[in-house]
Amino acid sequence: MNTWRRVLVVAGWSGLGLVAVAVMLSEFLARWPAGSERVGPPLLAPSAPFPFGTDLLGRDVLSETIYGMSLSATQAAEAALIALVAGALMGFIGARLPRYLAALLHWAVASFAAIPPLLLALLLVALSSRGLCAVAAGLAAAPLAFLRTFERARRESLAGHAAHARATGISGSALLNRDLTYEFRDALLPTIARALAAVAIILSTLSFLGFGDTPPHRDLGLMIAAARSSYFTAWWTAAFPALALMLLILLARLAAGLDEGERP
Amino acid sequence: MSEPRVLLELKDLRVTRGGKVELEPFSLLLHAGETVVLLGEAGSGKDAVLRTLGGFFERDEEAVGRLRVGDGEFQPVARRTKPALRTAYLPSATGNALDPRMSAAEQLSRVLARKLSCPKPAALEELRGALARFDAAPSLETIQAPVARLEPAAVAFGLLAAAAAATPELLLCDHPMADLSPLAANRVTRALLEEQTRQGFAIVYCAREPHPVVRLMARTIVLRRGQVVEEGSAAHLIGGQTHPYTKSIFKALPADLARPPRAASRGEPLLQVQNLMLDAAHRRRDAIGFELRRGAAMGLVGEPGSGRRRLLDAVLGLERRPGRVVFDAVDLNLLSETMALRLRRRVAFVTSRDGALDPRMSLWDTVDEPLRAHLNLSRELASDYRDNALKRVGLASHDGRQAVSSLSPFDRRRLQIARAIVAAPLLVVVDEPLRALDAPAQSTIRDLLGEFRVESQAGFLVLTSDFSVAAALCDDALVFDKGRLVERGPIATLLAAPREAATKALVEAATLKPAA
Numbered sequence: 001m002n003t004w005r006r007v008l009v010v011a012g013w014s015g016l017g018l019v020a021v022a023v024m025l026s027e028f029l030a031r032w033p034a035g036s037e038r039v040g041p042p043l044l045a046p047s048a049p050f051p052f053g054t055d056l057l058g059r060d061v062l063s064e065t066i067y068g069m070s071l072s073a074t075q076a077a078e079a080a081l082i083a084l085v086a087g088a089l090m091g092f093i094g095a096r097l098p099r100y101l102a103a104l105l106h107w108a109v110a111s112f113a114a115i116p117p118l119l120l121a122l123l124l125v126a127l128s129s130r131g132l133c134a135v136a137a138g139l140a141a142a143p144l145a146f147l148r149t150f151e152r153a154r155r156e157s158l159a160g161h162a163a164h165a166r167a168t169g170i171s172g173s174a175l176l177n178r179d180l181t182y183e184f185r186d187a188l189l190p191t192i193a194r195a196l197a198a199v200a201i202i203l204s205t206l207s208f209l210g211f212g213d214t215p216p217h218r219d220l221g222l223m224i225a226a227a228r229s230s231y232f233t234a235w236w237t238a239a240f241p242a243l244a245l246m247l248l249i250l251l252a253r254l255a256a257g258l259d260e261g262e263r264p
Numbered sequence: 265m266s267e268p269r270v271l272l273e274l275k276d277l278r279v280t281r282g283g284k285v286e287l288e289p290f291s292l293l294l295h296a297g298e299t300v301v302l303l304g305e306a307g308s309g310k311d312a313v314l315r316t317l318g319g320f321f322e323r324d325e326e327a328v329g330r331l332r333v334g335d336g337e338f339q340p341v342a343r344r345t346k347p348a349l350r351t352a353y354l355p356s357a358t359g360n361a362l363d364p365r366m367s368a369a370e371q372l373s374r375v376l377a378r379k380l381s382c383p384k385p386a387a388l389e390e391l392r393g394a395l396a397r398f399d400a401a402p403s404l405e406t407i408q409a410p411v412a413r414l415e416p417a418a419v420a421f422g423l424l425a426a427a428a429a430a431t432p433e434l435l436l437c438d439h440p441m442a443d444l445s446p447l448a449a450n451r452v453t454r455a456l457l458e459e460q461t462r463q464g465f466a467i468v469y470c471a472r473e474p475h476p477v478v479r480l481m482a483r484t485i486v487l488r489r490g491q492v493v494e495e496g497s498a499a500h501l502i503g504g505q506t507h508p509y510t511k512s513i514f515k516a517l518p519a520d521l522a523r524p525p526r527a528a529s530r531g532e533p534l535l536q537v538q539n540l541m542l543d544a545a546h547r548r549r550d551a552i553g554f555e556l557r558r559g560a561a562m563g564l565v566g567e568p569g570s571g572r573r574r575l576l577d578a579v580l581g582l583e584r585r586p587g588r589v590v591f592d593a594v595d596l597n598l599l600s601e602t603m604a605l606r607l608r609r610r611v612a613f614v615t616s617r618d619g620a621l622d623p624r625m626s627l628w629d630t631v632d633e634p635l636r637a638h639l640n641l642s643r644e645l646a647s648d649y650r651d652n653a654l655k656r657v658g659l660a661s662h663d664g665r666q667a668v669s670s671l672s673p674f675d676r677r678r679l680q681i682a683r684a685i686v687a688a689p690l691l692v693v694v695d696e697p698l699r700a701l702d703a704p705a706q707s708t709i710r711d712l713l714g715e716f717r718v719e720s721q722a723g724f725l726v727l728t729s730d731f732s733v734a735a736a737l738c739d740d741a742l743v744f745d746k747g748r749l750v751e752r753g754p755i756a757t758l759l760a761a762p763r764e765a766a767t768k769a770l771v772e773a774a775t776l777k778p779a780a
Contacts, residue, residue, distance in 0.1 A: 160619030165633075167580055168687065169609030174637040182624040 005257050012193065012254025019073055019248060026070040030063035035216045043234040053236040055227065061240050064223060069244045071219040072204060075134045076248070079199035080192055082138025087145030088191050092183060094146070095153035096176065106150055113143035121202045125211050133212045137202040141195055152187065153179060190256045197252035204245055220245040268295040270334060271434060271466045272317075272349065277329035277341060279312040279490075281322060287312040287490045289329070296433070297460065299467040299482035301498075303474065303513060305702040306672075309490035310470045311438070316341055317468060318353055318436050352379075352432035352465075354456075357420035358443040358700075364412035368419055369404055371411075372426040379430045387429075394425035397462075398455035401425070415568055417448035424452060428459045435460075437469040441476060443700050445567055445729030446773035453479045473703040474514045478502060481778040486510045516703035516710075518732030518774060531558030533590075534690055534723040535579065540587030542574045543747055551587060552749050554742060558690070561717060561724035563734030563755065565770060566744030572727050575744070576693065579725070580608060592690055609638045611691045612684035612722075614677070614713065616699035621676055621683075623669035627654070627662055630679055634687035653682040657712055674705040681712050685720070692720070694737065695727045710736055731774035735759060743767045 022029060032039050038058040046053040052061035094105045112120065117140040124136035156162065156179050165175055206212035207221030218226070220241045227238035253259070271294045279287040287309035294300060302310035316327050330338040333348050355361035362371050369391065377387035392404040401421040402414075411419055420440060427435055437456075441449035457480070460467060469476060477484050477498045484501050486494040486509065494507045505511045535556040542552065552575065556562050564572035577583040581596040581604045589596040596604060612634075613620060621630055631653055635646045654660045657678040668676065677697070684692055697713060698706040710733070717724055717737065726737050734741050735755050743751040743758065745766035751758065762768045 159622075160617055161622040164613055164615070164617075164620045165622075166605070167582060167608060168611050168613060168634065168689075169605050169607070170633065170637050171605060174633070178622065178625070178633075182622075186624065 008254050009257050012251050012256070013189070015247075015251035016193075016196075016255055019069070019251065022066065023070040023073050026066050030060075030066045032060050032063045034064070034067040035059070035218070036063070043230060043237070045234070046236055052240045053234065055234075055237045056230050061236055064218065065220070065240050065244050068218055068220040068223045068241055069248065071213070071217060072200060072221070072245065073248060075137075075203050075213075075219065076196050076200040076252075078134045079138035079141065079203060080195040082135055083141040083145050083195040083199060084192060086139055087142030087195070088149040088187075090142075091146040091149030092153045092180070095150045096157060096172075102150075102154070106147070109143050109146045109150075113147055117141050117144070117198065118202055118205055121206060122209075122211060125206065130211065130214065133203060133206050134199075137199040137206065138195075140202055141198040144198070145191060145195055149183075149187070149191065153183070190259060193252050193255035193257075194259055197249050197256065200245070200249050200252060220248075268297065270294075271296045271298070272334070273332050273338075274313075274316070274341070275330040275338065277313065277316055277327060277331075279309070279316065279325060279327045281312075281326070282324045285490055286325070287487075290490075290492065292485075294434075294466050294468065296466055297464045299460070299469060299480050301469045301471055301477050301480060301482050301484040302487060303471050303477060303484055304487035305472055305704065307489065308487040310487050312490075314436050314438055314468060314470050317434065318351055349433045350431065351434045351436060352427040352430045354423055354427045354435055354437045354440045356439045356442050357416045357423060359439075361423070362411045362419065365410055367409060368407040368411045368414060368422045370408070372407075372422055376426050376429055390429040391422075391425050394429040394459075395421065397428075397459070398425070400451045401455065415448075416444055417452065417567075420444055420448065420452045421455065424455060424459070428463065431463060432465050435465050435467045437467055439470055439472060441479075442472065446475075446732075446776070447567060447729065447769055449475065450479065450773045472701075473706065474502075474517050475776060478517065478776045479778060486513065512707065513703040516698075516706040518730075518735070518776060531560070531721065534558045534560075534592060535725075536588075536590040537575075537579060538588040538590075540575070540578055540589065541585055542571050542578065550748055552742075554752065556691075556723045556725065558723055559721045560740070561726060561738040563726045563728060563731075563738035563741035564744065565728055565731060565734050565741050566766075567729050567770075569747075570744035571747040571749070572742075572744045574747070575742075575749075576695075576725065576727060580611060580693075609634070609687075610689050611693060612687045612689035613693050613695065614680045614684055614697055615693075615695035616677070616697060617695070618673070618676070618700075620680060621668045623667065625668050626665045627659065627668065627671075627679060628664035630668055631682050631686055634683060638687075649686045650682075653685040656685060656715075657682045658708075673700055674702065674708075677701065677705070677709055678712065681709075681716060685716060689720070689722050691723050691725065692716070693725050693727070696729070696733075697726075697737075698730070698733060713737055729770070731755075731759065731771050732776075735774075743770065 036059060039060050040050050040054040040058050042054060042056055042058045044050055044054040050060055052065060055061055094102055097105065121136045121140035124139055125133055128136060162175055203212060204221030207219050208225045213219050213222055223241040224238050231238045274292040276289040276291060277287060278289050290313060302313055304310050315321050321327065327341050329341045331341045332338045362368060373384050373387040373391055376390060377384045380387060395401045395404055398421060402418040407414060407418055407422045441452060444452065469480060481498040484496065484498055485492055488509045494505065494510045505514050533555050538553045539551040564575060566572045578585040579589055584597065591607060594607060599607065628650060631650045632646055635641055635649060651660065659675065659678055659682060671679065694713060697709055701709060714737065724737060726734055728734050738755055740753065741755050741758055742749055743766060750764045751767045758767055759771055762771050
């Protein structure tokens with residue numbers, strides 16, 4: 001990794017660290033409790049008492065954006081963890097199955113990966129329940145994480161050094177241990193970051209389309225959706241939540257080294 | 265007799281790269297039809313001379329100096345200037361000059377067509393004609409195959425044919441024989457010299473080992489860290505070198521091969537191979553049988569594709585073949601895969617294959633792994649073994665946390681020996697141990713393997729196409745050709761009186777004579 005890319009990665013993870021702190025301190029950072037209506041005049045433009053303005057119901061957009069960011073980031077973290085376990089870990093193990101079984105598994109997951117993750121998430125939400133949208137987003141992002149890890153693990157298990165190790169009696173479990181160590185060291189963080197970016201987009205889109213969270217829980221996608229009617233007359237109602245969402249995705253992509261990755 | 269025509273003259277060439285001096289002021293007078301060898305390790309500055317003459321500088325490279333072509337005026341050397349000469353480039357056959365997935369003939373004819381400004385079919389015919397002129401060269405149809413499927417010698421002939429078909433005035437040779445077997449290198453060098461006699465082009469030949477100096481018998485300039493340390497005719501340099509660096513390079517030349525037979529070690533039988541068939545199509549009389557005792561070393565000598573690697577795979581139980589292989593008193597064909605794996609713990613490898621070590625692992629982990637995987641040693645004891653092994657191969661001063669990917673080929677080869685040392689093997693498989701190394705590194709590796717052999721009392725199987733390597737490390741040898749074992753015996757006997765044509769050719773190639 002070159003120096004410039006390393007700087008971007010460090011910047012991305014530092015930013016995500018700050019987001020995590022903001023999530024933990026959201027109760028303190030927000031001036032008003034979540035969903036507090038009529039704390040100011042409706043659709044008040046950004047001003048000193050309300051830096052991000054107010055929305056149609058007189059809610060403080062800054063406080064709501066902080067809560068929305070907190071909810072979106074938490075759900076994205078849960079979904080990324082699911083994508084990591086159901087995708088990357090399965091890919092790592094799947095690549096070590098007997099050749100025909102591995103090929104079958106690869107073919108099956110590649111078929112799922114051919115479906116756009118957003119549509120897959122919609123299908124999974126429809127088959128389960130609205131409350132499981134984080135699980136649905138995680139599972140929808142998993143096939144791409146699986147394929148990426150599978151290819152890498154397959155390449156390593158077929159590499160010349162693995163053949164040499166086997167020819168000198170290094171057991172399969174020792175080789176697995178070796179690969180796991182380096183996979184953890186070299187690929188875990190980028191995989192998490194890529195999954196985080198992907199699921200943040202899926203979750204927000206689900207909410208925007210009305211398949212995600214319902215009030216009083218308002219994530220960034222739902223906030224943007226709620227601001228649709230007022231967007232052209234009061235831009236701040238949608239612009240600030242959208243910027244917060246962009247920031248979250250950008251930071252995750254930076255942390256992944258600006259890798260396209262599992263873009264839904 | 266008239267003085268040969270001056271082809272080009274370089275004066276006070278100085279090359280820097282990223283602010284670092286690559287080549288101190290360097291001058292070269294080259295006559296038409298002359299050959300000059302630039303000899304030195306990686307980073308010696310020889311490649312900078314080649315790039316200047318070819319006009320293909322690296323991105324951050326700056327060159328100053330003057331150049332004249334023929335009787336013309338001196339012109340300043342600049343980044344984008346290229347001598348007004350028909351120049352051809354002959355790279356290494358095992359480098360990345362050609363895409364391994366694509367047909368060699370296809371790629372070469374495309375380059376040639378551009379060079380000659382002719383249609384591709386015409387370039388293909390030129391290539392065919394050039395190949396037909398060389399003895400032992402493959403046909404055009406053979407090199408239609410993807411590069412990865414061809415033997416390095418076939419690729420080298422293809423590259424030479426493409427260069428020769430361009431009818432150059434100057435041929436820039438960038439380590440073209442570096443990773444070829446001695447036999448292949450001899451054949452390609454002979455073709456190169458014949459073509460030079462026919463066309464009269466001059467050659468600037470970069471080499472990292474002294475073997476081309478002997479084959480070409482040409483004026484040689486020895487470079488080290490951008491400076492000329494010695495210069496003279498081949499005969500003069502081979503006869504005796506004055507600079508210690510030149511001495512260290514020429515030490516890599518094979519010593520006198522016709523040495524008296526060594527007293528072979530007579531330990532317990534370690535490896536017994538009986539009636540092993542390498543090919544299902546072989547008849548019973550082609551079955552292979554031999555015995556390797558503890559402390560003894562057996563050379564498996566032959567060109568790539570001659571069958572020696574198939575024998576090794578069968579011996580290690582990596583491929584099941586008809587016949588009997590007894591390793592450490594256990595018949596490998598009777599063992600389950602798990603038991604065979606346990607037995608292979610006593611096998612160590614030292615190979616020229618770059619991918620033999622995991623590039624992600626650190627130096628320490630690489631040496632530690634056999635100890636951790638096979639023995640239940642305390643951390644202190646394991647690190648003692650590791651440190652001793654690293655010290656023995658001269659890697660103790662390296663940072664142990666450094667990744668293998670950051671090591672030079674020489675350091676990786678030494679690391680393999682350190683890993684082999686800690687594994688306390690019964691059998692050490694050494695596969696082309698000197699390939700792709702600079703001359704001083706070759707001497708060091710040869711010495712390290714020799715010491716390891718003496719101290720370990722393990723059996724050694726040495727796969728090589730170079731009889732001089734076999735002579736340095738082994739007592740006996742099996743000679744392979746076209747998938748068959750053709751001759752066997754003590755090395756000294758094979759060197760003194762080879763019976764088979766294949767053995768004769770291998771011995772002749774290893775004794776290094778001028779190719780002309």
